[in-house]
Amino acid sequence: MKVSRVLLGLLLVALFILPMTASAQPAEISVFFHSGRGSERDALDTIITNFNDSQSDYVAVATELPEGSYTDAVNAAALSGDLPCLLDFDGPTLYSFAWRGYLLPIDSYVSDDLKADILPSIIDQGSYNDHLYSLGVFDSGLALWANREMLEAAGVRIPTGLDDVWTLDEFDAALAALKEANPDNFILDLKMNYGEGEWFTYGFAPILQSFGGDLIDRSTYESAEGVLNGEAAVAAMTWLQGLFDKGYATSTPPDDNEFINGNAALSWVGHWEYNRYATELGDNLVLISMPDFGQGAATGMGSWNWGITNQCESPDGAWALLDFMLEPEQMTIMTDANGAVPSRISVLDADERYAEGGPLNIFVQQLQNGVAVPRPQTPAYPVITSEFAKMISEISSGADVQTALDNAVDAIDADISANDGYPSM
Amino acid sequence: MTLNLRTSSAQRNERMAAYLFLLPAALLLIVFSLIPFLSALRLSFTNQPLVPQLLPDGTQRSADFIGFDNYSDLLRVQLVTLEPELGDDGQPQRDDNGDLVYPRARTILRGSDQYEGMSELTQFDLFGTRYLVAASDPTWWRSLFNVFTFVIIVVPVQTSFALALAMLVNQKIRASNFFRTVYFAPVVTSMAIVSVIWFFLYNPDQGFINNFLSIFRIGPFQWLDHPASAMLSIILMSIWQGVGFQMIIFLAGLQEIPENLYEASALDGANAVQQFRFVTLPSLRNTTIFVAISTTILAFKLFVQVDVMTFGRGGPEDATITPILHLVNEGFRGSQRVGYASAIAVVFLLLVLAISLVQRRVLTQKEA
Structure with a gap:
């Protein structure tokens, strides 16, 4: 918090001083960027430098803010009228920012050609209230990483694509067989060591959706009643709780390495583990599409994406920069650095990892074929995700599923009604 | 006469000195305790969010005064008598231990508008009757x-x-x-x-x-x-x-x-x-x-x-x-x-x- 205050102070100073010094020809495009991993930061610096070298109309100036308090910093900047031209935000934060009136719709800037080349999941994520507000340079992928040898040793069939994914019964049988072959191990790595946070919603809401439940009633976005605590949701979360009860998974893993050290045969995690897993397991690593728990397979999607604020003096310049970031060469600078799924289909096709037959092609198939479900497009999302994550924590340590889900529903509905249903303006 | 004047001016000086000594502490108390408390008191009658919505002209949407709504949301409690579930034969149902079976509290609370926004706080038995305590903020x-x-x-x-x-x-x-x-x-x-x-x-x-x-x-x-x-x-x-x-x-x-x-x-x-x-x-x-x-x-x-x-x-x-x-x-x-x-x-x-x-x-x- 203190660090962010200091940064905010520096930023305010920067915002006042820089326009004076840069009052010459090129217009300044200020940028907020969350400081994630070092490689991502370096990639953004490179892209900004490339942009500034490539033309003389605009000068982009990026300010990095710590990720932990990023949303607070943006809210504070918005209230004091100091929003930058362009800023990034984690997927579903968009709807809260758009509802609060920080963002400019960018429909008019996005050409049909560009739109057709962007992953449909990115367009879904960027849309709120019939407008497109944001585009991302990359998307994320969630599927099951498997240890081929361990699966074969236990006699488990390995699905190869979206058409032959495991059914619920098959997945249960596979887990039982793996447990029998490795009775002392937690054979399913659920990354519970990430702790209660966005991972729980991103990683486990797909179970809910594949069982036929959801985080909220998406036809109205006014209530989670009956959806998050209905029969399907209870079945889904009871199944998840069973994974812990049966000893397949643990809610307190010793570290992050259960999969690479050969204890776990399956790792339920996103694209970001690819490099590490591939190095450790080599040909033994196989990526399996999400199982179908009854109502069609579902998986997570979405990542950090970019929007233009309505406090921006030259939105054209902000778009020029965003458009530049989306150019294939610049996009690959970023996705090579963070290993995420590039958001343009043309870039994906040219990348042998994502192209058909490539080791990561499953992610593309999931994103293009509607398996990936966007997180709820509502300003209530921050409360939804925090309540859902709390519920996951509770049931993983043995709480009653129906009660935990009812409590989450009550908290979500209370937030929505306290905000009069989040009416747009 | 002169003596009298001198004492009263000395008294006045002393009183001035006392107020001067009091000033820093009083100022700190007013700025850091009294004003924040009074402002919290005012806010408690509004629906003020931490981050207000921005209106299209860049100003902040102001909060509405909602009277004692926050206080009633915080403190509202209701006692509900639970009736045991009846079986097909019209007799109260009993579970395997012979205890009466009661409906889920949530089913009752969501079934009527008078319990809107309330959730179960606790249940207790008194003289053979099951009571449910519902609160708007358990x-x-x-x-x-x-x-x-x-x-x-x-x-x-x-x-x-x-x-x-x-x-x-x-x-x-x-x-x-x-x-x-x-x-x-x-x-x-x-x-x-x-x-x-x-x-x-x-x-x-x-x-x-x-x-x-x-x-x-x-x-x-x-x-x-x-x-x-x-x-x-x-x-x-x-x-x-x-x-x-x-x-x-x-x-x-x-x-x-x-x-x-x-x-x-x-x-x-x-x-x-x-x-x-x-x-x-x-x-x-x-x-x-x-x-x-x-x-x-x-x-x-x-x-x-x-x-x-x-x-x-x-x-x-x-x-x-x-x-x-x-x-x-x-x-x-x-x-x-x-x-x-x-x-x-x-x-x-x-x-x-x-x-x-x-x-x-x-x-x-x-x-x-």
Whole structure:
């Protein structure tokens, strides 16, 4: 918090001083960027430098803010009228920012050609209230990483694509067989060591959706009643709780390495583990599409994406920069650095990892074929995700599923009604 | 005449000096206590969010005055009589243990508009009838229950423990300064750091405490991970952290007791227990009142250790939620309803104020 205050102070100073010094020809495009991993930061610096070298109309100036308090910093900047031209935000934060009136719709800037080349999941994520507000340079992928040898040793069939994914019964049988072959191990790595946070919603809401439940009633976005605590949701979360009860998974893993050290045969995690897993397991690593728990397979999607604020003096310049970031060469600078799924289909096709037959092609198939479900497009999302994550924590340590889900529903509905249903303006 | 004038001007000067001396403290109190409280009082009648919506012209949407809505959302409680479920034969259903089967509380509460926004707080049986207590904010009542539990255990235990420690380190033995420092060390350590360390000590699988107890074949305990033991874990750790402070105050009190009282009582044939009962305790009365009241107020403010050790949740299952943590969660996390959080602050302040006044009255009456 203190660090962010200091940064905010520096930023305010920067915002006042820089326009004076840069009052010459090129217009300044200020940028907020969350400081994630070092490689991502370096990639953004490179892209900004490339942009500034490539033309003389605009000068982009990026300010990095710590990720932990990023949303607070943006809210504070918005209230004091100091929003930058362009800023990034984690997927579903968009709807809260758009509802609060920080963002400019960018429909008019996005050409049909560009739109057709962007992953449909990115367009879904960027849309709120019939407008497109944001585009991302990359998307994320969630599927099951498997240890081929361990699966074969236990006699488990390995699905190869979206058409032959495991059914619920098959997945249960596979887990039982793996447990029998490795009775002392937690054979399913659920990354519970990430702790209660966005991972729980991103990683486990797909179970809910594949069982036929959801985080909220998406036809109205006014209530989670009956959806998050209905029969399907209870079945889904009871199944998840069973994974812990049966000893397949643990809610307190010793570290992050259960999969690479050969204890776990399956790792339920996103694209970001690819490099590490591939190095450790080599040909033994196989990526399996999400199982179908009854109502069609579902998986997570979405990542950090970019929007233009309505406090921006030259939105054209902000778009020029965003458009530049989306150019294939610049996009690959970023996705090579963070290993995420590039958001343009043309870039994906040219990348042998994502192209058909490539080791990561499953992610593309999931994103293009509607398996990936966007997180709820509502300003209530921050409360939804925090309540859902709390519920996951509770049931993983043995709480009653129906009660935990009812409590989450009550908290979500209370937030929505306290905000009069989040009416747009 | 001249003399008279001089005195009155001297008096005036003195009064001026008094006000000048008062000014810095008064100013600080007004700016940092009175104004924030009055502003919280005003906010508690509004639906002020932490981050208001921006209107298209860049101004902030102003909050609406909603009267006492926040207070009724916080305090509304309703008693509902539950009827047992009837079987197909029209007779009350019984489960395998022969107990009556009641409908789920949520089914009843969601079935009628009069219970809108209310959730189950608890159920109890009285004279063969099952009652359901529904509240619009069950977490608030739970947090009050938790903090009262904390206060009722911590205040007497910590006060007696502090007195015992003070008497120990008051002995004229070598290295007593060493022990004083050891007992006082947790007090000067930041509570956030102490909490992080105890969080690891309490870890059920790898924590030091369970490993140590396993030597004596005790446990393992779930500590912070189980609703039944979570508050107890917080209490143990809080006493350990806070006891040194009260010990120092008792120590100062002990050293004020004149030695000749002990000598005289010894001559009268009083043994050590009688000396403690009739010399030490009465001489420490004022110290004890101070320690008890300050410990009570500090205990009601329970926040940091719960916030750190339960990741701000007050879990598991609200077992360690406290009013202050609930206030912070409502106002600055999750829904970020500053208006509602202000109402919590006002109600909680009145509650603690009332308790301190009663406590002061009771403790000082003993003297008369």
